[in-house]
């Protein structure tokens with residue numbers, strides 16, 4: 458059943474306007490929090506919602522029908538909308554716990570057997586059996602709160618309103634009450650609480666209504682309401698602690714942006730590890746901008762070749778250097794293959810280009826270039842072929858060097874030396890029928906004419 462208000466207004470006899478033109482719809486089956494500083498009108502609104510107070514203007518509707526303020530109408534409303542007061546002493550008055558819980562069902566006209574069954578069910582459920590004959594005013598705060606909730610629940614309401622349910626409870630007692638509220642919500646009850654504990658409201662609620670000076674300031678999911686920092690502060694509240702911590706991390710690019718973590722595990726999920734490096738930087742690049750650092754060598758390549766792209770400048774120093782956060786784009790190791798044109802075979806050549814996924818071809822020497830040209834081979838590099846192949850391979854290209862005669866072994870030697878000296882992970886393999894000569898000359902290690910040097 459849905460609880461609504463339309464342009465609700467209430468002033469106390471001394472003229473204090475405690476509720477000012479409030480129109481709301483309480484979402485059914487949800488965990489709802491009214492949040493606002495002391496005196497913002499939460500308690501007054503709750504008393505209006507269960508018919509304890511009668512509005513001066515506007516109306517309260519339950520199940521789409523305007524509340525009937527006759528005694529039978531109010532009895533019907535209070536059976537469906539139970540209220541647990543902030544101060545349990547205002548609620549508990551019977552001589553024993555048992556009688557207190559029995560009060561509601563008795564008023565609703567239940568039979569003696571039915572009352573006994575319901576009260577015992579509540580005593581069991583709330584762990585109160587051992588206290589059933591005690592006077593409520595001899596109980597601890599947490600125990601009183603459980604008795605008060607049990608008394609309301611004994612009438613099996615659809616909606617349970619609790620005014621500041623956790624105030625004055627120790628952390629364990631507060632957790633016990635929260636567990637009860639969550640359990641009741643799981644059973645389908647709509648739970649409405651009031652609180653100025655923004656951390657609780659943010660984490661616990663499905664829906665939040667923000668009140669200030671008797672007016673509704675904002676409403677929506679807790680993430681939505683608390684994302685408006687200014688509004689929350691204007692209502693004399695502070696933003697949830699976890700959201701403050703997250704925002705500080707986000708400002709420093711230590712957490713993924715624009716999220717609303719509710720608890721520590723959610724916050725931890727949003728953290729990203731940083732990989733920082735100090736680099737020389739041009740004076741025009743500002744903090745927060747991104748630079749591309751290209752392919753990184755040296756110690757960094759030990760983890761595999763990668764290119765540092767879109768590296769954000771986090772901090773600039775007066776000496777012209779900056780700390781940047783590396784964003785690694787891992788490159789798959791490039792390859793250099795050498796083809797001996799002395800033994801050129803068009804069919805074999807085409808197969809190699811296809812099989813090794815070649816995307817860069819360079820030709821060395823007149824003979825290689827002529828054969829390539831006569832066979833329609835798309836040569837992209839005619840000079841400085843070894844260096845260009847190395848540069849292409851270290852950024853992930855698969856290169857094929859066409860060479861012949863004495864240049865074959867020279868080429869292989871240069872590339873092997875480069876790979877060994879740099880420590881950069883590259884695949885090097887002479888390919889084709891002529892590959893055997895290169896292998897015999899340079900290494901004992903032969904595997905089907907293919908050597909991988911890493």
Ligand SMILES: Nc1ncnc2c1ncn2[C@@H]1O[C@H](COP(=O)(O)OP(=O)(O)OP(=O)(O)O)[C@@H](O)[C@H]1O
Nearest residue numbers: 469471473475493494495496497498499500501502
């Ligand atoms: N019986 C009363 N007579 C006159 N004014 C009252 C009465 N009860 C409450 N008020 C006033 O109505 C306004 C709203 O009070 P209310 O108790 O509804 O706020 P609240 O948000 O529940 O506060 P808190 O968080 O302190 O419980 C306050 O200005 C308060 O002083």
